[in-house]
Amino acid sequence: MRPIVELRPIVEAAAVSRSYGARLAVDGIDFALCPGELTFLVGPSGAGKTTLLKLINREIRPTTGQLWVAGLPAHLVKPSRVAELRRKVGVVFQDFKLLPRLTAAENVAFGLRVVDLRLSDQEARERSLDALEAVGLGDRGDAFPHQLSGGQQQRVAIARAVVAQPPVLIADEPTGNLDQETAWEIMDLFEDIAAWGTAVLVATHNVEIVTRLKRRVLTLVHGRLVRDQPAGQTGRMAWLASS
Numbered sequence: 732m733r734p735i736v737e738l739r740p741i742v743e744a745a746a747v748s749r750s751y752g753a754r755l756a757v758d759g760i761d762f763a764l765c766p767g768e769l770t771f772l773v774g775p776s777g778a779g780k781t782t783l784l785k786l787i788n789r790e791i792r793p794t795t796g797q798l799w800v801a802g803l804p805a806h807l808v809k810p811s812r813v814a815e816l817r818r819k820v821g822v823v824f825q826d827f828k829l830l831p832r833l834t835a836a837e838n839v840a841f842g843l844r845v846v847d848l849r850l851s852d853q854e855a856r857e858r859s860l861d862a863l864e865a866v867g868l869g870d871r872g873d874a875f876p877h878q879l880s881g882g883q884q885q886r887v888a889i890a891r892a893v894v895a896q897p898p899v900l901i902a903d904e905p906t907g908n909l910d911q912e913t914a915w916e917i918m919d920l921f922e923d924i925a926a927w928g929t930a931v932l933v934a935t936h937n938v939e940i941v942t943r944l945k946r947r948v949l950t951l952v953h954g955r956l957v958r959d960q961p962a963g964q965t966g967r968m969a970w971l972a973s974s
């Protein structure tokens with residue numbers, strides 16, 4: 732049965748390639764991400780996962796092809812308009828990248844300041860505490876990063892990434908520094924964020940989680956998209972054989 736409201740993709744890649752000098756890191760990729768969808772990006776080390784995420788965030792530009800993010804052409808965007816595109820994309824890293832001298836709430840507020848410089852301190856704090864509440868840390872707003880566990884620090888980083896409600900969230904190996912139980916909690920959070928309507932793309936090597944969650948899986952090998960497995964299927968992790 733077709734959905735009553737057909738969702739339009741929020742990210743669309745058409746024949747996207749990216750080279751570093753002579754090395755082709757992403758090779759002619761086509762895919763689309765829709766709002767409300769949690770998608771895993773898997774593949775052996777060096778397959779091009781981080782490169783693909785950086786393209787979506789317009790940290791780098793495609794060498795060829797077209798990449799549309801929230802209606803903006805990331806393949807064309809001039810440096811002067813990069814900030815506009817980046818506001819559409821929340822980013823989560825393996826090593827959290829929190830500012831050590833700021834509290835959890837101040838770190839999250841940083842995510843708001845980037846989007847809206849006119850926001851009052853009080854409003855920024857209230858919205859940051861709301862975001863921390865949403866990730867299960869409502870009572871830790873005044874804690875500094877070193878006073879939090881790795882999983883809690885990653886929750887703060889996720890709150891910072893989503894506090895301005897970007898339509899797209901990308902995460903590069905977000906559970907790589909966490910134990911498996913904590914990794915599951917973080918993935919639960921990504922499922923919640925997708926359920927709020929965000930398109931979430933998570934690059935990961937965590938085979939157990941990818942296999943058990945049965946979400947959509949994009950597999951990259953040598954820069955090529957070799958498999959696009961829809962949600963609900965249990966696929967062979969084809970890339971394992973080549974990793």
Ligand SMILES: Nc1ncnc2c1ncn2[C@@H]1O[C@H](COP(=O)(O)OP(=O)(O)OP(=O)(O)O)[C@@H](O)[C@H]1O
Binds near residue numbers: 751754775778781783
């Ligand atoms: N800044 C760069 N300059 C030159 N080559 C690069 C650069 N970044 C990545 N590469 C190369 O591009 C290819 C893809 O790298 P990428 O980091 O995207 O892989 P990955 O799938 O994220 O790997 P991993 O699972 O180890 O994180 C690799 O061959 C890598 O060596």
Ligand SMILES: [Mg+2]
Binds near residue numbers: 781903
């Ligand atoms: Mg990587």
